[in-house]
Amino acid sequence: MTPEQRRQDVEDACATTILEGRNVTFDDIAARTGLGRATLYRNSDLRRIIEEHRARGKEAHTLSGLTNEIAHLRIALDALATTVRRHEEEIRRLRKSKSERTDLLRRPKLGPD
Numbered sequence: 001m002t003p004e005q006r007r008q009d010v011e012d013a014c015a016t017t018i019l020e021g022r023n024v025t026f027d028d029i030a031a032r033t034g035l036g037r038a039t040l041y042r043n044s045d046l047r048r049i050i051e052e053h054r055a056r057g058k059e060a061h062t063l064s065g066l067t068n069e070i071a072h073l074r075i076a077l078d079a080l081a082t083t084v085r086r087h088e089e090e091i092r093r094l095r096k097s098k099s100e101r102t103d104l105l106r107r108p109k110l111g112p113d
Contacts, residue, residue: 003045009033010046014053024054 001009013032017024029050030037040046056069 006033006035006043007045007049010035010040010049011053014050014057018053018057024050024057026050 010029010033013029014024016032017028022028026037026040029035030040035046040050
């Protein structure tokens, strides 16, 4: 199993647990994924996923939880918008550069042949 598959399995197990209205625990996720609890604790990526779901699961239906989630989504959206603007600027710069090079190639040469 690749690390990406492990992460996805843990994500899926956490989501299923929350949808069932249960608290996310390392024991439950270990049982659902077939991974050992020690693996879940030692692997920082897997541990982070579980801890994030635990926090979200507890706060999912509270006003402060929703407020925090919205704040995190706004931050992520702002970061994404900044990246998109930077990429658009880069595309414009590259198109302009390409156009200028094409114009130079199309100009008739002056002077004796």
